[in-house]
Amino acid sequence: MSEDLEWVRRSQDGDQEAFSELVRKYQKRVYYLAYGMTGNREDALDIAQEAFLKAFRSMKGFQGGGGFYTWIYRITYNQTIDFMRKEWRKKKLEYQDNQDLTEKESPIMAVPSASNPGQDMAQKELNRVIMDAVQSLPEQHRSVILLREIEGLSYDEIAEMLRIRKGTVMSRLHYARQELQKVLMPYIKEGEIREKK
């Protein structure tokens, strides 16, 4: 965390290399947040890029209070919401409808190194179910579940980032998990549960 502060201070003095370090450290999490919200890799790249550029532009105004990562998450989150509300997004979706696979995943890919095609296909099928389930959640619930399960933020951090009460975080998380569990029930291994009796 102290290295963050140092990089933030140097970035505020216009040191691009220091900012580049911050990007390197947080880009994965920023990207995953945007990807989780939009369900689209290209959109996620655009959003993540714009979020970092916005952060760089606003660096001088950053007080450093809540930590850089909370700040960059908030920027990313707002950026994602802006993006999703734009009209052209809907238009784009219209012609994506019939080509979910080609848009979200390149239809041809290098053979994965750790699994064979059969396993990979089953996993991809499952990933698609999970992504669809997350995408079908209302925006407010989706953001909470992503920040908790994918980004691993604490309830306090989520509350601070989304500017909501901790109790609201808990209830949204509870609802989102219930909804996801309903969809994912066929993939939950009851056998494992019973064995632990």
Add this chain to the structure above:
Amino acid sequence: MKKNRCSKILEWIGPYADGELSPSRSAMIGEHLKDCLSCRTALERLRQTQELIRQGFAFSTVEEKSDLEALHSRVKHGIRLQEAESKEPWWSGDLGSLLFRWARILVPSAVAAALVAGIFFKVYNPPLSVIKTAGKNECIIDSIEGANSTVLLFKTHDSDMTVIWLSVDIEPYKDASNSWIPYSA
């Protein structure tokens, strides 16, 4: 009476799994779980759901790596452009910055052109040439169809050989929607 207690416990099961409860409340729930199979089942389901969500977001390393590399260089490039913009008013550039400004106009134009081209490609491209690999084993897939199977298209690392892989029966993830996924570029 027990049912009532369980419903209270279940309200806290999420924060319990997340380690967000006070030590005393956490200990109390831990005690209850020891004796209650249905609450333990609920906790295990929650944990598996969490695990599945995380799995769902795990890209293949190849995809993640290339996306993050692209992101890093795009941010770097963007910052350079922003900086140049703020330092150099348009009337005060030498030849270098003039060229740079051209790049600034040209790059977004190229991107816009590419986007338009992309859209036209997507809309007007007939369902042909789904896949194309190059080299000795160059292969173009014009069309692909079938029933009761899912198809993955790969290319191998070294020789770019095209692999059409069909899964006739996917267990344990088989469901009604797992019929045929059409490819159209």
Add this chain to the structure above:
Amino acid sequence: MDTLFGLKKTAFLAMVWVLCLVAMGRSAGAEVFNTEVRVILASNSDQGYDPRLLDLKKDLLSLNYMSFQLIDQTGLSLNRGQSGKMPIPGGRTMELTPTGVEQGKIVMQVSINEGGSSLLKTQIRIANHGTVIIGGPPYQSGFIVLAITAHF
């Protein structure tokens, strides 16, 4: 000498023309397509890698199965538009139909059928002497992988 040389030159040019025409005719109007289908069993058994598949080693190993065994090999000489059928282990059949040559590539329809239903029907264009792999139908404790190579 000049005349002789001139004659030689004309004869040479004529020969080049003939060769060009033959080559063009051959690529544009190829009528016979030789296809070779290798039926391979990919599995995680301990049988290892079949040495008869050495030319495909890198490609097959990247599919991440532990064992690859050649279980059948069939050569089909097919005319343009002619279909060749061959059985695939597991009660399935594969049908290959070369339909012509386009920009130097062989246009071929491949279908795999099981019982009355079609598992796969695809049209591909492969380079002359190129190979494409079709895999996935389960068989015994593994999967059938077909390596199709074609030339004209």
